[in-house]
Amino acid sequence: MIKAAYLHIPFCEHICHYCDFNKVFLKGQPVDEYLLALEQEMILTLQKYPTNGLETIFVGGGTPTSLNEKQLDRFCESINRNLPRSSNLEFTFEANPGDLTKGKLQILKDAGVNRLSLGVQTFNEELLKKIGRVHRAKDVYQTVDNAKAVGFENISIDLIFSLPTQTINDFKESLSEAFTLDIQHYSAYSLIIEPKTVFYNLMQKGKLPTPGEDMEAAMYVLLMEEMERNNFNQYEISNFSKPGYESKHNLTYWNNDYYYGFGAGAHCYVDGWRRSNAGPLKKYMELIDNGNLPIFQEHQTSKAEQIEEEMFLGLRKTDGVSISHFIDKYEIDPLQLFEKEIANLISKKWIEIKDDNIYLTKTGRLLGNEVFQSFLGVTN
Amino acid sequence: MNREEKLKRQSNIRNFSIIAHIDHGKSTLADRILERTNALTSREMKAQLLDSMDLERERGITIKLNAVQLKYKAKDGEEYTFHLIDTPGHVDFTYEVSRSLAACEGAVLVVDAAQGIEAQTLANVYLALDNNLEIIPVINKIDLPSAEPERVRNEIEEVIGLDASEAVLASAKAGIGIEDILEQVVKTVPAPTGDPDAPLKALIFDSLYDAYRGVVAYIRVVEGSVKVGDKIKMMATGAEFEVNEVGVFTPKSTLVDELTVGDVGFLSASIKNVGDTRVGDTITNAKNGSTEPLPGYRKLNPMVYCGLYPIDTAKFNDLREALEKLQLNDSALQFEPETSQALGFGFRCGFLGLLHMEIIQERIEREFKIDLITTAPSVIYDVHMTNGTQIKVDNPSNLPDPQKIDHVEEPYVKATMMAPNEYVGAIMELCQQKRGIFINMQYQGENRVNIIYEIPLAEIVYDFFDQLKSSTRGYASFDYELIGYKPSSLVKMDILLNAEKVDALSFIVHKDFAYERGKVIVEKLKELIPRQQFEVPVQAAIGQKIVARSTIKSMGKNVLAKCYGGDISRKRKLLEKQKEGKKRMKQVGSVEVPQEAFMAVLKMDDNNTKK
Numbered sequence: 002m003i004k005a006a007y008l009h010i011p012f013c014e015h016i017c018h019y020c021d022f023n024k025v026f027l028k029g030q031p032v033d034e035y036l037l038a039l040e041q042e043m044i045l046t047l048q049k050y051p052t053n054g055l056e057t058i059f060v061g062g063g064t065p066t067s068l069n070e071k072q073l074d075r076f077c078e079s080i081n082r083n084l085p086r087s088s089n090l091e092f093t094f095e096a097n098p099g100d101l102t103k104g105k106l107q108i109l110k111d112a113g114v115n116r117l118s119l120g121v122q123t124f125n126e127e128l129l130k131k132i133g134r135v136h137r138a139k140d141v142y143q144t145v146d147n148a149k150a151v152g153f154e155n156i157s158i159d160l161i162f163s164l165p166t167q168t169i170n171d172f173k174e175s176l177s178e179a180f181t182l183d184i185q186h187y188s189a190y191s192l193i194i195e196p197k198t199v200f201y202n203l204m205q206k207g208k209l210p211t212p213g214e215d216m217e218a219a220m221y222v223l224l225m226e227e228m229e230r231n232n233f234n235q236y237e238i239s240n241f242s243k244p245g246y247e248s249k250h251n252l253t254y255w256n257n258d259y260y261y262g263f264g265a266g267a268h269c270y271v272d273g274w275r276r277s278n279a280g281p282l283k284k285y286m287e288l289i290d291n292g293n294l295p296i297f298q299e300h301q302t303s304k305a306e307q308i309e310e311e312m313f314l315g316l317r318k319t320d321g322v323s324i325s326h327f328i329d330k331y332e333i334d335p336l337q338l339f340e341k342e343i344a345n346l347i348s349k350k351w352i353e354i355k356d357d358n359i360y361l362t363k364t365g366r367l368l369g370n371e372v373f374q375s376f377l378g379v380t381n
Numbered sequence: 382m383n384r385e386e387k388l389k390r391q392s393n394i395r396n397f398s399i400i401a402h403i404d405h406g407k408s409t410l411a412d413r414i415l416e417r418t419n420a421l422t423s424r425e426m427k428a429q430l431l432d433s434m435d436l437e438r439e440r441g442i443t444i445k446l447n448a449v450q451l452k453y454k455a456k457d458g459e460e461y462t463f464h465l466i467d468t469p470g471h472v473d474f475t476y477e478v479s480r481s482l483a484a485c486e487g488a489v490l491v492v493d494a495a496q497g498i499e500a501q502t503l504a505n506v507y508l509a510l511d512n513n514l515e516i517i518p519v520i521n522k523i524d525l526p527s528a529e530p531e532r533v534r535n536e537i538e539e540v541i542g543l544d545a546s547e548a549v550l551a552s553a554k555a556g557i558g559i560e561d562i563l564e565q566v567v568k569t570v571p572a573p574t575g576d577p578d579a580p581l582k583a584l585i586f587d588s589l590y591d592a593y594r595g596v597v598a599y600i601r602v603v604e605g606s607v608k609v610g611d612k613i614k615m616m617a618t619g620a621e622f623e624v625n626e627v628g629v630f631t632p633k634s635t636l637v638d639e640l641t642v643g644d645v646g647f648l649s650a651s652i653k654n655v656g657d658t659r660v661g662d663t664i665t666n667a668k669n670g671s672t673e674p675l676p677g678y679r680k681l682n683p684m685v686y687c688g689l690y691p692i693d694t695a696k697f698n699d700l701r702e703a704l705e706k707l708q709l710n711d712s713a714l715q716f717e718p719e720t721s722q723a724l725g726f727g728f729r730c731g732f733l734g735l736l737h738m739e740i741i742q743e744r745i746e747r748e749f750k751i752d753l754i755t756t757a758p759s760v761i762y763d764v765h766m767t768n769g770t771q772i773k774v775d776n777p778s779n780l781p782d783p784q785k786i787d788h789v790e791e792p793y794v795k796a797t798m799m800a801p802n803e804y805v806g807a808i809m810e811l812c813q814q815k816r817g818i819f820i821n822m823q824y825q826g827e828n829r830v831n832i833i834y835e836i837p838l839a840e841i842v843y844d845f846f847d848q849l850k851s852s853t854r855g856y857a858s859f860d861y862e863l864i865g866y867k868p869s870s871l872v873k874m875d876i877l878l879n880a881e882k883v884d885a886l887s888f889i890v891h892k893d894f895a896y897e898r899g900k901v902i903v904e905k906l907k908e909l910i911p912r913q914q915f916e917v918p919v920q921a922a923i924g925q926k927i928v929a930r931s932t933i934k935s936m937g938k939n940v941l942a943k944c945y946g947g948d949i950s951r952k953r954k955l956l957e958k959q960k961e962g963k964k965r966m967k968q969v970g971s972v973e974v975p976q977e978a979f980m981a982v983l984k985m986d987d988n989n990t991k992k
Binding site: 007239254260262277313368369377378 | 912914934936937939940941942943947948949950953955956957
């Protein structure tokens with residue numbers, strides 16, 4: 002059963018130097034037409050793949066809050082009209098600090114949005130400029146205050162570390178600032194330089210002074226320690242929360258569960274099929290105008306792939322993979338299937354098994370990819 | 382055909398090669414000749430048709446021989462049959478050149494009108510003269526603004542001693558002078574002599590293996606004739622076969638009734654065993670055949686040895702088969718099984734030079750899909766033991782204990798370099814660095830110098846040619862020949878990873894350079910070997926003595942932070958790519974070592990090579 006939906010708003014007023022998501026400059030774009038197409042996609046999809054009720058809806062981008070109040074209002078209304086929800090829905094909007102006016106906050110609140118994910122990235126003004134963000138640190142405090150005033154009780158911020166020229170002290174200071182906000186959730190990602198970004202081009206020219214692998218590791222360790230010290234529970238490689246505030250949406254991915262993906266370039270996983278939508282707006286809207294689902298690529302996962310993904314996604318969670326759940330789902334014992342790999346990883350002290358769970362050790366978290374790879378190409 | 386017809390046809394056959402330095406326009410000229418003789422419609426023309434192997438096109442060089450039959454209607458009204466036999470231009474393939482020249486009566490010498498004669502051209506012209514070939518000088522690229530045809534004409538006369546008064550001025554690219562060249566071929570290249578009724582004598586100058594037809598031998602008929610159904614004998618091996626097909630390349634392979642004196646073509650005879658057709662052997666009739674084989678070729682011995690190991694140890698037999706197949710038409714390639722503690726089962730292979738080695742390695746990886754570890758190349762050392770015996774060592778890890786060695790001799794070459802005056806300094810500096818001994822320097826023509834050094838072959842096989850090119854901005858050309866062995870103070874340098882000696886990384890080095898090389902190589906290895914789970918010390922040692930050390934740090938962080946908006950396929954691809962990269966590494970003890978690391982010893986001089 003499908004319990005999660007991702008919706009993509011591909012518009013941005015400014016484009017960040019590290020971002021490789023599907024996005025375009027807002028100016029001059031057919032935003033209203035796009036929102037209509039998005040609604041049409043929800044209708045078509047729900048007819049074909051119905052759900053009893055969603056437990057999480059996540060609106061990401063791009064910049065969802067780059068929509069004007071009228072567009073935002075209509076968009077939320079169309080979500081609520083078309084996507085059935087269960088009683089305990091987590092409904093998240095991504096937002097840029099500074100973009101979120103009181104008016105927009107109220108619209109979201111009224112529409113039932115109950116979680117905000119703010120793209121803070123760092124509190125260091127210099128670094129904010131360097132990575133192409135236009136908000137300032139003070140915008141973060143203001144936005145969080147406003148959100149609380151409107152009644153939001155579940156707020157998360159994104160941080161990025163290992164930024165160009167960033168020192169461990171910079172990061173430490175950003176973390177201290179972050180802890181003053183009195184919010185419920187943090188996501189912290191190390192910078193990954195992706196092709197087709199400003200940073201990638203700089204790196205190609207040798208003009209991007211990144212802190213390097215060892216510093217990145219040190220920052221990650223600092224992050225985990227600081228989170229623990231401030232009573233935030235690390236429930237996944239990059240995610241930390243107060244108890245009960247774990248993001249249901251993120252967990253959908255790591256639990257290898259199904260999710261809808263609506264919008265240009267969005268990804269979905271439904272009935273064993275992984276699909277991605279056409280990225281270019283024109284192409285996306287054209288497909289929908291002709292009464293089609295806007296699918297660009299699709300792949301039916303084999304059982305072997307599902308099993309591998311169950312492992313490399315599940316192990317991202319602090320609790321890891323539940324052996325009994327795995328057996329229920331795939332009718333095979335992971336301890337037998339991966340006997341050799343698991344023994345090898347345990348000997349390297351990268352994973353542990355306790356009771357029903359296989360999970361990464363603290364060292365293992367730093368070297369997750371090394372662990373995940375070992376489960377690829379083993380089953381047939 | 383009766384005897385008269387055969388003799389008439391024979392008198393109109395012209396067999397020739399094109400000799401040229403790389404980039405002087407040989408392939409373009411060959412294309413023009415093919416066009417002019419209507420061998421192909423222009424629609425069929427692929428650029429540079431004779432270089433048919435992918436690898437050849439990519440590298441812009443010729444490796445394998447190709448022979449094409451062409452019809453040319455000359456100004457005298459007669460129709461002539463040409464056989465154009467291609468020759469490789471690189472110094473490693475001198476042997477192949479001698480093979481193709483042996484199938485010809487003439488050679489077109491192409492010299493670039495701007496650059497003049499290069500060392501390699503010179504070497505090949507001498508080979509042609511040794512084979513009593515008539516030489517037709519062609520000054521190519523005369524349409525270039527920098528062309529100096531008169532200077533080059535003088536150079537040909539002065540440096541080679543050829544009469545260049547009738548040299549054809551041409552531009553293969555612009556199609557100038559092509560007709561003149563063809564007319565000169567008719568006039569200057571002698572028709573083949575030989576008796577079509579005599580017992581068959583055909584020289585095998587190349588061969589290839591075809592899954593359906595067995596061995597296909599490329600032959601030049603010198604005496605007699607051969608047709609389908611004939612019983613033939615290989616004179617060197619005595620093996621007998623019945624001919625299934627005979628044909629020529631036009632350049633499409635085309636079956637004919639018979640090949641007779643002067644013809645250059647192919648035959649197949651259900652020859653399954655690769656060893657039965659040796660390049661250089663003579664084919665004759667099984668009954669009443671000739672007793673006197675044609676002179677074979679000067680058989681070249683490999684000069685450079687390295688170990689080839691399959692990364693996947695299960696592919697050892699596949700690698701053997703691949704080497705056997707390649708050896709079929711590349712008798713200069715030698716191999717025998719060897720074992721390495723670090724790398725398992727593989728082969729010690731002998732090559733003519735570094736390019737030859739790279740080409741074989743690439744062909745095995747591409748055509749046979751076997752991922753390889755190649756160890757650093759080594760020459761053959763003559764080791765004189767204290768007990769008076771003498772052994773040959775082609776694998777550095779086999780060098781005996783220093784206490785048992787009286788002295789070691791290493792092969793030296795005479796290296797001939799030609800370049801414009803202004804690079805003399807750079808060339809001499811490079812040769813000194815490479816332990817060269819200055820022999821001679823001659824000015825040739827106005828602005829060209831011929832410099833001769835004696836240099837240890839071991840220094841040449843690394844990256845001498847690359848360095849020579851980079852220090853002379855590509856203007857220097859280079860040729861070398863082996864001159865014998867000289868005593869040298871050589872020591873074996875061992876490399877230890879995680880305190881374990883890795884035999885495949887050992888190399889032999891001159892004592893005076895040992896410390897420095899040790900230092901460079903441990904740094905190089907540190908760069909090339911990815912971080913491992915544990916810290917790995919890298920040490921260079923002579924005997925028990927550690928002379929250099931570096932450390933590969935343990936892995937810091939390798940985990941994908943983002944979730945890519947639910948794009949799990951992308952995560953998977955990234956993990957798969959990382960895993961694939963590991964497959965191309967070899968587990969040596971507890972350390973995963975990538976292919977390139979085994980060649981690190983080659984790249985030691987990267988620091989002063991501008992790339």
